[in-house]
Amino acid sequence: MVRSDRKRAVTSVDVAAAAGVSQATVARCFTTPEVVAPDTRLKIEAAADRLGYVPNAIARSLKSQRTNIVGAVVPAVGEYWQNVVTYFSRRLTARGRQLLLFSFLDQEEVNETLEAVMQYRLDGLILASATIAEAQLARMRQTGLSLVAFNHPDAAGIVPSVTVDNEAGASELARHLADLGCTRVLYLGGVAAASTDRARFRGAARTLASTGVRCNYMEAGAFTYEAGYRAAERVGSLDSLPDAIMVGSDEVAFGMLDGLRRYGLTAPGDVLVTGFDGLPQAGWAGYDLTTLVQPADRLAEHAVELAAGDTADPSDAQPPSVVVAGTLRRGLTTRKGDTEQGGPGSLPSHNGSTERRAGQ
Amino acid sequence: MVRSDRKRAVTSVDVAAAAGVSQATVARCFTTPEVVAPDTRLKIEAAADRLGYVPNAIARSLKSQRTNIVGAVVPAVGEYWQNVVTYFSRRLTARGRQLLLFSFLDQEEVNETLEAVMQYRLDGLILASATIAEAQLARMRQTGLSLVAFNHPDAAGIVPSVTVDNEAGASELARHLADLGCTRVLYLGGVAAASTDRARFRGAARTLASTGVRCNYMEAGAFTYEAGYRAAERVGSLDSLPDAIMVGSDEVAFGMLDGLRRYGLTAPGDVLVTGFDGLPQAGWAGYDLTTLVQPADRLAEHAVELAAGDTADPSDAQPPSVVVAGTLRRGLTTRKGDTEQGGPGSLPSHNGSTERRAGQ
DNA sequence: CGATCTTATGTATACGTATTCATCCTTGCA
DNA sequence: TGCAAGGATGAATACGTATACATAAGATCG
Known part of the structure; x- marks a missing residue:
């Protein structure tokens, strides 16, 4: 059997030969088709199809200096x-x-x-x-x-x-909490060194201060679920629980919510909780988190x-x-009046927006 | 002011000139450094550094036919x-x-x-x-x-x-349910046309059949949270609840769990629930889902x-x-004996594995 | 000490395309 | 009919690198 395995790739030169035109015309046919005569174009396209020609983007990039x-x-x-x-x-x-x-x-x-x-x-x-x-x-x-x-x-x-x-978003969340009558707020950041973290805390603290509310900072150590879960221990062992916990990111907030439950604490019954980011999961009924949705x-x-x-x-x-x-999402975690989460008949979510989603 | 904006990029030729060698030697210096003399290499590297030379991967790919x-x-x-x-x-x-x-x-x-x-x-x-x-x-x-x-x-x-x-994984989940004494199992697939979906159902049905358990199939319509949430309505309106619901993917399972709660149904109290995939969130305390973890x-x-x-x-x-x-993860959703989820003091998760995670 | 081998480097070319310039043909107009 | 203008195409070159081949200089060995 002949080892014809390594068949050289089809190039614009091959197409040109097959179509009886020059390589330049073939190139034009694929970059600026309008400058090539209609019948010539047809000939070239036919030849390209027949040979299975695929333009080489690498060569194109090398020549055109754009990848x-x-x-x-x-x-x-x-x-x-x-x-x-x-x-x-x-x-x-x-x-x-x-x-x-x-x-x-x-x-x-x-x-x-x-x-x-x-x-x-x-x-x-x-x-x-x-x-x-x-x-x-x-x-x-x-x-x-x-x-x-x-x-x-x-x-x-x-x-x-x-x-x-970030600052305005955190400010909006803070105002929301102030409107609900919170007077003692804890801000749980992810990583204090992150500029987003600082901006968010700044926005929250500023707005809360303007309404006479003090806002303490606590660092989770990472922007992760686990960090939030662990931080709940520290919150649970505080002398007195704050009215609300503003968490620097949704994922950390999820961890906080789950962590608090270990101490029998739930939102919004015992403490209000907000997040930041607006992850899809914030809309899930299991959390239904008040957060700032990033567009x-x-x-x-x-x-x-x-x-x-x-x-x-x-x-x-x-x-x-x-x-x-961003836009504020009001979820269950700051809904005053409700005491327990997930009671029968409590209709959560239905966040309206019809999202297209594809199959797996 | 001179318009020296468009300074031509520095190439291996420039480096060669600056180092007093040929372009070929510069190229060798960056691809097969071991074949170039040490002192020559130093000269070239110095020149390249001084000129700010960055090899052009596009040209390299064109020549070497590997991107x-x-x-x-x-x-x-x-x-x-x-x-x-x-x-x-x-x-x-x-x-x-x-x-x-x-x-x-x-x-x-x-x-x-x-x-x-x-x-x-x-x-x-x-x-x-x-x-x-x-x-x-x-x-x-x-x-x-x-x-x-x-x-x-x-x-x-x-x-x-x-x-x-997929088949063996679903089989393992099915055996787990059978061991727990389930006799009526519902399989909630994502998209019936998906080959993964069929394989998983096949594995589940086969194993359950071998223990004399019948397994019905229901289609959620998509591999999404929302699809699972909506499917819970259909489950809730069944004449009689199955012992367990095997869900075709974790994300759908999350939706199912949250959806069931609307009807006052929780896992594992009213019905056992399993997932498939082993998403990080399956380990979150809020769900703590029994699932098959894909490596x-x-x-x-x-x-x-x-x-x-x-x-x-x-x-x-x-x-x-x-x-x-895959490997079986035994979560709360199939833990017989527990009745209510998230009760105070119920220690979930602790899935052992120490995961490294980076900051945001 | 000359012949052979090894090592380091230079020369030249090819990778496949885009584009400039020149050329040819067609068309319009005086 | 002649000439300019425009439209379509061909020839040639450059993009920046890798590599086969040739070559020069040491190194090795009888």
């Missing part, structure tokens, strides 16, 4: 980020772009990874919640790729940035626009900084 | 898939590969997307739960990229495949190995088909 690929550097864990990645992917696909994804566990991985990323000459790069050395940032901008900081308020001013209005799709759209938009002008003096407002 | 990029086509929604994507990313990064991600909502998008994907000459492609036309599959294999079907048992035999042992990291590792492994031999007569066994 049509946008990268995203995203934390490897956390429900919130998994959500956001999905939106990135969808938005980019809608624009005919591809998504190169990097998950990182530790910040140190980021810098290594970035070295590898830079070799791919991406059109844009979305940095989600990652701390990059400023020197490296500068180096990256020089290469002409458009950087976007996602959910990393600190980066605004240095790099184009997209983020939800994840809109945030992703903005990030993609900045990273892959055709208005690429990296020489902008003022890096555009997009801040989008 | 070092592996693609993954994954459903856009579902907690399970978001999890799996994270593992793909991590495993690939560990191997020095990049991940090109495609999320799809509808199966139709897949075929369009695939056209675009094929242009990028990926080294491998992981098809997660997507139904591809066989003709297209064949065309894709011809191009020399290694395809892997992930969690799509039907594809085994046609394409290298990686999947959890997602191991599955991802196998998929990556097949898609990006250096043992690329696409001419294999027998496409390797990896089936990995």
